[in-house]
Amino acid sequence: MPTSEQQPPQPAARIIPPQKPRTLRDSLWTGLKWTLTALFLVYLIASFQRTEFNLYTLISGGKDIKRVMYDLAHPDFSWVERDAGGEVVLSRKTGQPKPGTVPVLLDEMNETVMMSLVGTLLSVLLSFPLSFLAARNLTKGSVSGQIAYNSVRFIFNVLRAFPPIILAIIFVFMVGPGPFPGVLALALHSIGMLGKLFSEAIESVDLAPVEAVRATGASNNLIVWFGILPQVLPQFVAFSLYRWDINIRMSIILGIVGAGGIGFLLDQYIRLFQYQKASTCFLIILVAVTILDWGSSWLRERMG
Amino acid sequence: MSDAVFQTTGLGLTYPDGTRALDSVDFHIRPGEVVSVIGRSGAGKSTLLRCLNGLLVPTDGSVQFRGKEVHSTPEHARRVRRSVGMIFQSFGLVPRVSVLNNVLIGRAGQVGLWRGLFYHWTDEEKQLALRCLSRVEILEQWHKRPRELSGGQQQRVAIARALCQQPAVLLADEPVSALDPATARVVLDHAVRICREDGIAMIANLHSVSLAKEYGDRIVAFRQGRVFFEGLPAELTDEVLREIYGEHYADF
């Protein structure tokens, strides 16, 4: 077809959308928006005053920190403890050299990881059965189901409402300092978190297979086992691994309130101005968290 | 009609929201019979099947399975379901579970809790499941996951699962609506052939009138929750079809 004879495409007529009518509600809304913005700005300024934000204080305080910075830049990498004269300190009981900062901290770091492992495992074991009771699609339609749903939901909400650090302070008070109160704190808080995630996964399953399994005449337990569990299991595993990941970091913090692990020593070193040892502590935490982070994301990818 | 597998008299069902889905339905099916159920969307076909296998409790009338009231107790309704296989438009296979285990889940009503929890099947059960798979000609896929199969293959696995129950009746709720016409025939051929071989009665809800006529010994048509027509495929005239599907019915 000869193109020269073709008409150039007509420019399309400009479309002017019909005017949107401006109602009283629109005007009120605009007024409200500006009022809220102004109020927020006032609150923001008040927040800077209340928190005593002051760049000068920050800079002048920086001078005192020179020694701290020097210590932090020279971590204590000793494998055995030495006295002021550089002599190896021997244990009075065994006669062996006393372990230095590095072995002590590695041992505490190990305790931290073990705490997170036990805490996470306990929470998975407990939230797994409970989460089925907290799933709306499994509990609606009967009075006992409704009661179970609402009470388990309530328990999950309460457990989640307490930050682990508060739980740890309470448990240290109850059972004394050490890793055990830390494990309890992690487990309780994680039950609330995992229970919510698990039950939401259950609520979003495809109901067609569930219906099909019900139609075989299976009991309710087996309907859940055959129809629902295969659908949610990969998510359950992924959530649990992710929770473990979070709990490792969390258990470091818990040590500060006396709940075992490396956080306990970190707190002590800082209080005693032993910044060289604190620096070693930071490094070990950094390395451990990085390795575990790689490990858990590798695992999670595998599960996907 | 004392030999009927299923027999309903004056069956009525009103959903909690007030929808009257079934109204004075008298329906029966004899052993080994294949009945096609047709009717416009919302006529009550799915509701009927769910009343028959006890998943829905009727608000009026009675549903009997082999002469005994299905809904006498919830336990009895469950017992009835064990002898009633069911297949669905969306197949309803359990994801991430192998084809063989999906078929074995058909035994879920028969096994105890502990054997079920550990997927611990007896050798006979495994042999039965494999035989069901081979009868729908899909044995070589036994190790795959459902999502690796085509729609037609998935529905054949669902048929095998229903057969694994060794049912007296097969209920099929729009079994081929999600499939292309050629695949639809393959799937229906398998289901109807096996039902005839084993003397299993079959009730199939179908949207295609031609398939309904072709595969059914008898046709039951629903309109607004009531049985509007019942008879041989040859008796289902264009006149009747227009009454069922409205003026715009063109031979489909």
Ligand SMILES: Nc1ncnc2c1ncn2[C@@H]1O[C@H](COP(=O)(O)OP(=O)(O)OP(=O)(O)O)[C@@H](O)[C@H]1O
């Ligand atoms: N769970 C429910 N709650 C309330 N009303 C329902 C429910 N299920 C179905 N209905 C209504 O009951 C009537 C019959 O529905 P049913 O599913 O039995 O029809 P159907 O013949 O199977 O239709 P289709 O061919 O679309 O599958 C419809 O009006 C439908 O809207």
Ligand SMILES: [Mg+2]
């Ligand atoms: Mg339907």
